[in-house]
Amino acid sequence: MVVVKIKDLPKEKFLLPGNTSCQGCPHALGLKSLGMALGDDVVLVVPAGCTTIIAGSKDKSSFKFPCLHVPFASAPAVATGLGSAFRRLGKKGIPVVWMGDGGSDIGFATLSGACVRKDDMIVIVSDNEAYMNTGIQTSGTTFWKARTTTSPTGKREEKKDLALIMLMHKADYVATASVGYLQDFIGKLRKASEIDGFRFIHLHSPCPPGWGFDSSETVEMARLAVKCGAWILWEFDGKFRISPMSKPYADKSKRAPLTEYLKKQRRFRHLSDEDIAEIERRIDEQWRVVLALEDVF
Numbered sequence: 001m002v003v004v005k006i007k008d009l010p011k012e013k014f015l016l017p018g019n020t021s022c023q024g025c026p027h028a029l030g031l032k033s034l035g036m037a038l039g040d041d042v043v044l045v046v047p048a049g050c051t052t053i054i055a056g057s058k059d060k061s062s063f064k065f066p067c068l069h070v071p072f073a074s075a076p077a078v079a080t081g082l083g084s085a086f087r088r089l090g091k092k093g094i095p096v097v098w099m100g101d102g103g104s105d106i107g108f109a110t111l112s113g114a115c116v117r118k119d120d121m122i123v124i125v126s127d128n129e130a131y132m133n134t135g136i137q138t139s140g141t142t143f144w145k146a147r148t149t150t151s152p153t154g155k156r157e158e159k160k161d162l163a164l165i166m167l168m169h170k171a172d173y174v175a176t177a178s179v180g181y182l183q184d185f186i187g188k189l190r191k192a193s194e195i196d197g198f199r200f201i202h203l204h205s206p207c208p209p210g211w212g213f214d215s216s217e218t219v220e221m222a223r224l225a226v227k228c229g230a231w232i233l234w235e236f237d238g239k240f241r242i243s244p245m246s247k248p249y250a251d252k253s254k255r256a257p258l259t260e261y262l263k264k265q266r267r268f269r270h271l272s273d274e275d276i277a278e279i280e281r282r283i284d285e286q287w288r289v290v291l292a293l294e295d296v297f
């Protein structure tokens with residue numbers, strides 16, 4: 001685990017002020033952190049999504065990172081080519097794919113291919129649990145029962161556990177992170193940058209307009225997800241470890257009430273007591289899996 005101190009973080013901004021993200025945008029928090037973690041080494045590869053809009057339109061850019069905007073399904077394949085070109089030309093630079101959860105749904109074939117080949121890149125999926133840029137449609141990682149425009153009565157299917165999929169896919173480095181704990185995210189990015197091969201970070205990114213909460217509460221919402229046990233922070237770098245911010249919540253009695261997290265969000269306003277009990281049961285199940293992984297790896 002890489003320990004990050006706020007006073008040691010660089011002041012240089014890689015996401016510039018005046019960009020077009022909504023107030024309280026989780027991607028903006030994540031992109032700023034990416035700049036602080038890896039700065040000049042990053043060459044971004046971005047498929048369509050809110051990040052495309054945040055980057056700005058022709059002739060202007062909100063990014064100090066060099067950035068390739070690529071078709072939805074192709075981002076990891078483009079990063080593969082970029083990595084090969086860097087090696088051949090003897091150039092420095094880490095291809096970093098920054099994609100949404102929708103990008104990881106539609107681009108799963110290229111994500112899988114790059115992981116199987118252990119191609120040299122860091123992939124970050126900034127998961128706001130829906131296709132936000134096109135109007136809040138359900139994605140594979142939308143939370144069970146969450147209302148979206150394509151699931152007006154609540155999503156029927158379970159949230160896809162992308163990080164565990166990538167772990168079982170034998171990625172060289174896999175971690176979950178949260179915009180509520182940016183020092184942890186920065187530490188994980190730095191750790192990932194020290195490892196060769198295919199590195200994957202699943203970043204939990206609560207979205208104020210998409211989830212229906214006040215734009216001042218993004219960090220609080222992200223922290224509540226961790227504190228109630230619904231989002232578990234962990235890291236695999238050859239050894240699987242639950243991260244320190246999540247560790248206390250292995251003990252169910254230490255978790256914040258789940259209703260505190262759910263009731264603050266418009267997308268969950270319709271939940272019944274039975275739904276909440278079922279979500280709690282599923283969270284307990286997820287913890288059993290993650291705790292077992294600590295013993296296995």
Ligand SMILES: Cc1ncc(C[n+]2csc(CCOP(=O)(O)OP(=O)(O)O)c2C)c(N)n1
Pocket residue numbers: 048049050051072073099100101102103104128130131132133134139
């Ligand atoms: C092949 C293709 N299909 C659909 C679209 C339309 N589209 C653009 S952005 C987007 C949603 C992206 O969602 P996500 O990846 O979760 O990113 P977010 O906007 O939530 O940050 C969609 C469906 C597209 N650009 N290309």
Ligand code: SF4
Pocket residue numbers: 020021022023024025026027028050128132133207208209210
């Ligand atoms: S919709 Fe959500 S993810 Fe998209 S720019 Fe706004 S706050 Fe950010």
Ligand SMILES: [Mg+2]
Pocket residue numbers: 100101102126127128129130131132139
């Ligand atoms: Mg999304």
